[in-house]
Amino acid sequence: MQRLKDKIRDIPDFPKPGIIFKDITPLAKDPAALRLAVHYLVQPFLGRDITAVAGMEARGFIFGSLVAWELNLPFIPLRKPGKLPYDAQSISYDLEYGSASLEIHTDALNANDRVLLIDDLLATGGTAKASCELIEQLGATVEALGFVIELDFINGRKQLEDYEIHALLHY
Ligand SMILES: O=P(O)(O)OC[C@H]1O[C@H](OP(=O)(O)OP(=O)(O)O)[C@H](O)[C@@H]1O
Ligand SMILES: Nc1ncnc2[nH]cnc12
Numbered sequence: 001m002q003r004l005k006d007k008i009r010d011i012p013d014f015p016k017p018g019i020i021f022k023d024i025t026p027l028a029k030d031p032a033a034l035r036l037a038v039h040y041l042v043q044p045f046l047g048r049d050i051t052a053v054a055g056m057e058a059r060g061f062i063f064g065s066l067v068a069w070e071l072n073l074p075f076i077p078l079r080k081p082g083k084l085p086y087d088a089q090s091i092s093y094d095l096e097y098g099s100a101s102l103e104i105h106t107d108a109l110n111a112n113d114r115v116l117l118i119d120d121l122l123a124t125g126g127t128a129k130a131s132c133e134l135i136e137q138l139g140a141t142v143e144a145l146g147f148v149i150e151l152d153f154i155n156g157r158k159q160l161e162d163y164e165i166h167a168l169l170h171y
Contacts, residue, residue, distance in 0.1 A: 004040075005169055007033045008149065016097045022149050022171070024120050028062055037168065038066045041118070041146050044166045045071065050143050051113045052076050056102060056131055057083070063148055064118035071116075076109060078102045078131050089137055093130035096123040096154065104134045111139035121149040122167060125156025132163065 007027035014021040027033050041063065054076040055064020061077060068075035081090065081101045088103040109115060115135050122128060122145075132142045142163055150156070150167035157165055 001040075001169060004033060004037055004148075008169065019097050022121055022151075024059060024062075024148065027148070034066070037148055038063065038070055040168050041148065041166075042067055042070045045116055045144060045146065048116075048143065049114055050116045052109060052140075053116045053118055054078055054104075054109075054131065054135060055118045056127055059120035060118055063120055067116070067118050067146065073116075076104065076115070078104050078134060089134060091130045091134050091137075093126040094124065095126045096151075100127070102127070102130060102134060104138065106138065109135060109138045109140035113138075113140035114143040115140050116143055117145045119145075119147055121151070122147045122156045122165070123151045123154050125154075125159045128156065129159050132160070 007030055009023040009026050011021040011023050052074045053064055053068035055061050056078045057080050065075045081103055084103050084105055087106045089106055090101055090103045092101045117131055128145055135142055144164040147167040149169045152170050
């Protein structure tokens with residue numbers, strides 16, 4: 001795991017004063033490290049009854065689509081507002097440095113789906129909680145959540161108590 005941690009760059013005061021931004025671009029830039037991260041990321045989910053992988057725009061797309069590829073499952077994008085072309089369901093939420101919205105196509109999932117939600121980072125959990133609600137609004141079940149990074153000191157898990165959560169790197 002230290003090999004992966006070495007590929008996460010701290011950027012102080014981005015995007016706001018007081019935030020230490022965990023930059024995953026050095027990890028994405030290194031093919032061996034990226035493969036290793038995805039290898040570890042999928043381990044808890046192998047052989048499980050999961051029907052789809054969902055990821056949040058934008059950094060969740062990087063890891064979510066690689067996990068979907070690795071598990072040979074559909075990838076469902078949760079997008080920033082106004083980007084999805086078909087009927088979409090929307091939700092607003094707060095995150096570590098502001099507020100935002102995400103959308104999902106209303107036909108992306110149904111009541112038979114058991115979804116693995118993947119993102120790069122768990123901070124307050126606002127993004128993840130809203131994403132779970134979006135998935136559940138379509139009648140689907142959230143099977144588990146997977147993150148590359150968890151900021152333990154923010155304790156985003158407290159608002160995700162009902163869910164199984166796995167994270168590779170803890171700060
Ligand atoms: O746990 P939280 O406090 O909700 O924060 C975590 C979220 O913040 C970042 O996304 P951001 O909204 O910055 O979008 P990006 O992926 O487009 O950079 C990150 O990729 C997570 O999705
Ligand atoms: N500290 C942080 N670094 C990178 N992405 C984030 N999303 C929310 N908080 C973050």
